[in-house]
Amino acid sequence: MPNTIPRIRIHSLKPALIAGVAQKLPVLIRVQAPDPLATEKKARKPYHLALVIDRSGSMSGPPLAEAVRCAKHIADQLEPTDIASLVVFDDRVQTLVPPRPVGDRQALHLALSRVHSGGSTNLHGGWQAGADGLLPAAGQAALARVILLSDGNANVGEITDPAGIAALCAQAAERGVSTSTYGLGSHFNEDLMVEMAKRGGGNHYYGDTAADLFEPFAAEFDFISALCARHVRLSLAAAPGVGIRLLNDYLVEGDAGFPVIRLPDIAFGAEAWALVELQIPVGLAGEGAGQLLQAAVTASTPEGEPLAFADATLTLPAMSPAAWETLLSDPLVLSRQSELAAGKLLEQARAAAEHGDWNVVERLLAEARQRFADQPWLIEVLESMAELARSRDTARFRKEALYSSRSMDSRTLSTHEAFYEDPATESASPSFLRRKKAQGKTEFGKPDDPEK
Structure with a gap:
């Protein structure tokens, strides 16, 4: 059966508690977007993308050529009304194409054809130029995102500290501009690139070689094109005395009893998920049949409209240890x-x-x-x-x-x-x-x- 509405589904490891025993219960929460509809393509708000390419000396030759090819691929998938910019950086930062409607793509193609390799790696400066170009109009976009590609480390520029750069990505995400990163080869700082995307609300990919870059670039744009839910926040409320421990490495607000979990954006036909461990005291396990967990989700469509999810709850009976052992695990x-x-x-x-x-x-x-x-x-x-x-x-x-x-x-x-x-x-x-x-x-x- 196709999924036609957004929904939350909760699965516990087993459909019961062990009576009279303090226990830790794994629980899976699935936040699901509807399946895509096979209908006529609807008009959407424009995407605002900043393509930020490392052109430092180590990118010379095939790596830079493949990065340019991937950027052209994304440009060719955009609608004429989408906004795109092109920033290149080595020790200097240049905005070759400022944010503007894609139109017939000729300006982007021409600028990409003139990209050549240079010196060191001012990664922060390149990212900042891309983000600064998107921030003023981020609220008008279905998605505003910096797409950053580099094969090196942030070794020159105003900020080279990885924690400082990742913090700036988080600040930009709060203002509506997310960051996706692409690392190339074996010399880039993977901890930095992953943390930038994690804090920046985007995706992180890498390629061993230049030829390995195309697949993640295609995946990024396929995902953007199918985007259903943004700014997804999962709120969990446990019964009194029950603790919640998140097992995924998501950003979390709130306390152990009422956490708010920042989930990834969700495409049509897809789901984001979180696995938590409920820490259940002896007294509650003895009672059984009570509500252990309530899950609520807030999110918005790419057009900025609220996306409604019905709350979901988890209620389990209590069983003897012998009876519990006979239950199948999910x-x-x-x-x-x-x-x-x-x-x-x-x-x-x-x-x-x-x-x-x-x-x-x-x-x-x-x-x-x-x-x-x-x-x-x-x-x-x-x-x-x-x-x-x-x-x-x-x-x-x-x-x-x-x-x-x-x-x-x-x-x-x-x-x-x-x-x-x-x-x-x-x-x-x-x-x-x-x-x-x-x-x-x-x-x-x-x-x-x-x-x-």
Whole structure:
């Protein structure tokens, strides 16, 4: 059955509490957008995009050429009424095309054809120029976003501190301009690029090589084109005495009993999700049948209109330990638990690789492959990570471990549970819903590659 309205769904690990026992109960909250309607395309407010490209000396040759090709691809997908700008930076920052309607795209194409490589990397200056161009009219846009591409570190400019740059991204997001980042190769600062996107309310991607950039660029625009809900806030209220611990790495406001969780934007046909652990005291477990959790969501459409979600609640009976043991666990909760646990393990392996402890890395990955043997996608990711570990390439391992763990923590999902059971269905799906076994590699092919 197609989903026709926004909704919240709550799944507990098992459909009951253990009577008379203090316990920790995993609970999955799914915030779902409706499926896309097969109707005539509706008019929308314009997108406002700033394409910000690193042209420092290390980008010379194929990397810069591929970055320009990806930027042209995005320009070609925009409507004539959308607003776009082009900023390039090395140690200097230049706005080649100020924010203006795309029109016939010729100004963007001409400017892109003249981009050439230069010196050092004033990453903050490039980002700031892109954001400054979007901020004045951000309220008029369906989406205002800086799309930043770099292969290096913020080594020159007014601000080079990663925490300071990420904080500015957060401030811009509060004013309506989000940030997506694209890292290229093995020398960029992945912690900075991921944190900029996380605090900036956008997406983060990377490519091992220039040729690997096209797939994430296409995924970004596919996602923007299908956008349904923005500024998604999940509010949770637990019964008195029940604690809530968020297991995802989302930004959170409020306290342990009433957190407000900042979820990612949601596209049509997709969902954002959060896994929490309810800490239930003995007294409440003995009573059972009471309301444990209430979930509410606020969000807006790309046009700025409020998007209505009906609240959802979780109420569970209490059962004897013997009866509780016979209940089946919810497979979706188990799957999300496994993904978050695998992501934490990759963070441990990344830390070990930074210290050159490759024996520890290999042991962690081997244990993980045994632990998650019933999760096919996780096994593919872990095998890819094991192959990288054998190469002893610390820089590549660090990046792949970070981006894979982030994918496991907050990736966009299809609203339909059976979606990922058929690989053919997944490969033909919108690019932002596909699971990749290696985040830095092209896996599904380019639109212009007939062999894929």
